[in-house]
Amino acid sequence: MTVLFAAGILVSISLYVTKRWILPIRRRRRSERRTTYNIARGLPTAVVLLQLAIRSGAHPRNALAAVVDLPFDSGAVTEVATLFRAVHERLELGADMTSAMLALQRPAPDVNRVLDALRRAEVDGGPVATHLEVLVSDLRSQRRTVLDGAAQRLTISMLFPLVLCILPAFVLLAVVPLVLAALRGLPG
Numbered sequence: 001m002t003v004l005f006a007a008g009i010l011v012s013i014s015l016y017v018t019k020r021w022i023l024p025i026r027r028r029r030r031s032e033r034r035t036t037y038n039i040a041r042g043l044p045t046a047v048v049l050l051q052l053a054i055r056s057g058a059h060p061r062n063a064l065a066a067v068v069d070l071p072f073d074s075g076a077v078t079e080v081a082t083l084f085r086a087v088h089e090r091l092e093l094g095a096d097m098t099s100a101m102l103a104l105q106r107p108a109p110d111v112n113r114v115l116d117a118l119r120r121a122e123v124d125g126g127p128v129a130t131h132l133e134v135l136v137s138d139l140r141s142q143r144r145t146v147l148d149g150a151a152q153r154l155t156i157s158m159l160f161p162l163v164l165c166i167l168p169a170f171v172l173l174a175v176v177p178l179v180l181a182a183l184r185g186l187p188g
Contacts, residue, residue, distance in 0.1 A: 037076075037146060038076040039076070039108050039111065040110070040142060042076030043080050043110055044139040046114075047132055060128060061122065064091070068081060087104065114135060
């Protein structure tokens, strides 16, 4: 009786610890991974939109405003537009590009590279469209790497249901009847 009571207390403590500490950490990590994944997927598209606006003659600030004002309902570009919107709001309040970049709460390195290109074009007046073109090709290769990694993780995560569900069912339906039939055929 006391063994069952102790086992119940251990199960209760482990459930409490899991619910209180482990699950929130896993949720936060999953959310951060999803955000990073969406930024990696959406940033090349957003940079192409910036590049189109700049090549049509817009100032880098106006190009950023144009990308922020586009109606993104959902998808990966929405995450990037949210980051750009934070910078754009600071620019609208009169901040320079360097201090507006500090508005990002979780600065993504690739987003900072894009904003740094815009900042250099604003300060130096250099050609930003060609720099953004090189940046887009680099971001697309990074996106391919991220998508390949996600595909590899998917194959590994699909391995667990195979091992834990399908394989035992196969053993129960195919191997166990053969073993039972063989055991019945044995003498005595």
